[in-house]
Amino acid sequence: MAINFNQVGFTYQLNTPFATQGLHDVNFTMPEGKFTAVIGHTGSGKSTMVQHLDGLVIPTAGEITIAEQRIVPTTKPKELNKMRAHVGLVFQFPEAQLFEQTVLKDVMFGPKNFGKTATEAEAAAKRALRTVGMAEKYDERSPFELSGGQMRRVAIAGVLAMEPDLLILDEPTAGLDPAGQEELMTLFARLQKERHLTVVLITHQMEYVAQYADHVVVFEGGTVVKEGTPAQIFDDVAWLQEKQLDVPIAKQFADKLATKGVTLDAVLDIDALADQLAEQLGGSAHVH
Numbered sequence: 548m549a550i551n552f553n554q555v556g557f558t559y560q561l562n563t564p565f566a567t568q569g570l571h572d573v574n575f576t577m578p579e580g581k582f583t584a585v586i587g588h589t590g591s592g593k594s595t596m597v598q599h600l601d602g603l604v605i606p607t608a609g610e611i612t613i614a615e616q617r618i619v620p621t622t623k624p625k626e627l628n629k630m631r632a633h634v635g636l637v638f639q640f641p642e643a644q645l646f647e648q649t650v651l652k653d654v655m656f657g658p659k660n661f662g663k664t665a666t667e668a669e670a671a672a673k674r675a676l677r678t679v680g681m682a683e684k685y686d687e688r689s690p691f692e693l694s695g696g697q698m699r700r701v702a703i704a705g706v707l708a709m710e711p712d713l714l715i716l717d718e719p720t721a722g723l724d725p726a727g728q729e730e731l732m733t734l735f736a737r738l739q740k741e742r743h744l745t746v747v748l749i750t751h752q753m754e755y756v757a758q759y760a761d762h763v764v765v766f767e768g769g770t771v772v773k774e775g776t777p778a779q780i781f782d783d784v785a786w787l788q789e790k791q792l793d794v795p796i797a798k799q800f801a802d803k804l805a806t807k808g809v810t811l812d813a814v815l816d817i818d819a820l821a822d823q824l825a826e827q828l829g830g831s832a833h834v835h
């Protein structure tokens with residue numbers, strides 16, 4: 548599902564004395580079947596933007612296109628039901644929304660709610676639980692007896708069980724240890740490739756952006772200040788410093804290799820890097 552924002556604005560509590568601008572003049576395109584990272588400081592508008600992708604909020608200005616659906620300020624929330632069936636939204640700390648008595652029941656809730664029979668919902672839930680690495684022995688356990696990382700996986704399975712085409716992840720690794728973070732990111736990257744999902748990841752971790760994203764959108768002050776490939780975003784260190792954004796290790800590594808003619812694009816793409824190094828070294832380098 549490709550996503551396009553055209554001059555989108557959103558004001559909280561519009562037409563009240565408490566009106567606050569969340570977004571203004573937002574323009575970007577997120578390509579279909581790719582991994583897009585959304586970055587920017589706290590309060591820059593990332594979460595407000597993401598809530599538009601699931602129709603949780605409707606823009607107060609401009610126009611959004613998600614797949615075939617056009618969303619404008621006059622669009623009614625119920626007109627978005629068809630689109631919502633294709634969108635999976637993983638909020639920050641999604642485990643806070645677990646509520647059923649068993650893991651399996653919790654993951655079945657979404658598909659049942661969207662009209663699947665109990666048998667279909669159970670099959671979808673089991674598939675999703677195995678995808679996130681939760682073994683069958685957990686199916687009948689209470690979600691509240693699991694570790695934090697396992698609860699997070701169950702909550703993510705609940706979203707995957709709806710078989711979305713668009714998966715939106717709002718800081719999905721927050722609060723997990725480094726190994727748990729890496730496992731989840733590897734899972735999302737695998738899902739995106741195997742199922743050609745359109746993935747939108749909000750993160751503060753530039754290493755993940757450098758490693759996994761195909762496309763990057765940078766927010767500041769409620770609008771988009773830059774978009775492009777990770778190489779385009781990370782190549783301009785002076786700009787990153789001016790915006791107080793971290794410079795990923797891959798960029799620092801690339802700068803060291805630049806004297807050898809290796810580009811940042813290649814460092815961000817390990818196969819291309821192997822090819823370039825092989826060329827530099829006369830065909831003798833191999834990366835396994």
Ligand SMILES: Nc1ncnc2c1ncn2[C@@H]1O[C@H](COP(=O)(O)OP(=O)(O)OP(=O)(O)O)[C@@H](O)[C@H]1O
Pocket residue numbers: 559567568569570587588589590591592593594595596769
């Ligand atoms: N419910 C709300 N009511 C009024 N204003 C809000 C509300 N939610 C967010 N805002 C305002 O909208 C702007 C954008 O906030 P948003 O939460 O989208 O930023 P963010 O980039 O997601 O931040 P973070 O990284 O902290 O999650 C901020 O000025 C914020 O204060």
